[in-house]
Amino acid sequence: MQTQKSFEATTQGILYLVPTPIGNLEDMTFRAIRLLKEADRIAAEDTRNTQKLLNHFEIQTSQISFHEHNSKERTPFLVEKLLSGETIAQVSDAGMPSISDPGVDLVKAAIEAGITVVPLPGANAALPALIASGISPQPFYFHGFLPRKKKDLNAELETLNKRQETIIFYESPHRLKALLDQIEKVMGPERKIVLARELTKRYEEFIRGTISEVSEWAQNEQIRGEFCVILEGNANPVSENETAEWQNWTIKEHVEQVMDTEEMSSKQAIKEVSQRRSQPKRDIYAAYHEI
Structure with missing residues (x-):
């Protein structure tokens, strides 16, 4: 067990985890600017990218590169500097360090060495x-x-399909269409989904709809920008036993069973069966009404 009092005096250095803007420089906090100026060293994912930020805010602190390809080599060096009394600010290219970015190895090593690790609140895409x-x-x-x-x-999506919580993904523009296609195949067409792109920037945009609607939008759109994907959770995750039970039912029988046991209207039950079977609602409707 370990207890940390972040603002208690120490003879060692402190590791500050400093968020940086994800697009809009006005999202930089006063505290983040001050600590970057006061730090003895900045551990940056890409020193060229971070230098632009430092120039904008007239920060003169020296940098050292710290990224996924050199973290094993650099972590012991940085921990040694912290133990000797240096204050180090760790930043990623944009947003929160360690959130889909390098940083966690340094944090773990610093904690194991008894070094104070202080996080700053700030910019990120997910929230x-x-x-x-x-x-x-x-x-x-x-x-x-x-x-x-x-x-x-597909294996990961099958696992995530059992979660009831709202799910957050990050995705690159060139992989978005394929991702939406696979989400629709695994999770069905009716669940709500939202794409947020270019957050905090001039072309910030939200695309909201069902999985099928948003997937169709993506097929007819020139995809640009980094995306944050917000996916509605599965309100009725089905266990393996439940799945085996209805696999032998016709769609009409399945809809009627849901109507009887869950006291739903036919419209509600059709939507529910569509989600559980991961089939388009129009197909369930047609089968139930024997069209």
Whole structure:
């Protein structure tokens, strides 16, 4: 067990985790600017990118590169500097350090060495996208980036499909269409989803709708910008036993069962069965009404 009093005097240095703007420089806090100026060293994901930020705010502090490819090598060096009394501010290219960015190895090593680690609040993409999505903001589950390989992606989506919380992803523009296509195949077409792109920037945009609507939008759109994806949770996750039970039912029987046991109207039950079977609602409607 370890207890940290962040503002208690110490002979060692302090590791500050400093968020940086994700697009709009006005989102930099007064405290973040002050600490970057006062730090003995800034550990930056990309020193060239961070230098632009430092120049804008007239910060003269020297930098050292710290990213996923050199973190194992640099972490012991930085911990040694902290133990000797240096104050180090750690930043990523944009947003919160350690959130889909380097930083966690340094934080773990600093804590193990008994060094004070102080986080600053500030800019990030996930929470602004969540609170403006119109989807229930709590509880939520932040997943970050999904696997790139299709097999791994499908397996991960199958697991996430059982979650009742609102889910948050990050996605790049060139992979968005394929991701939406796979989400629709695994989770069905009717669940709510929101895409937030270019947050805090001039071309900030929110695309809100069902999975099928947003997927269709993406197929006809030239995709640009980094995306934060907010996905409605599964209100009725189905266990393996429940799945096995209705696999032998016709769609009409399944709708009627839901109507009887859950006291739903046919319209509500059709929507529910659509989600549970991951089939388009129009197909469930047609089967139930024997069109």
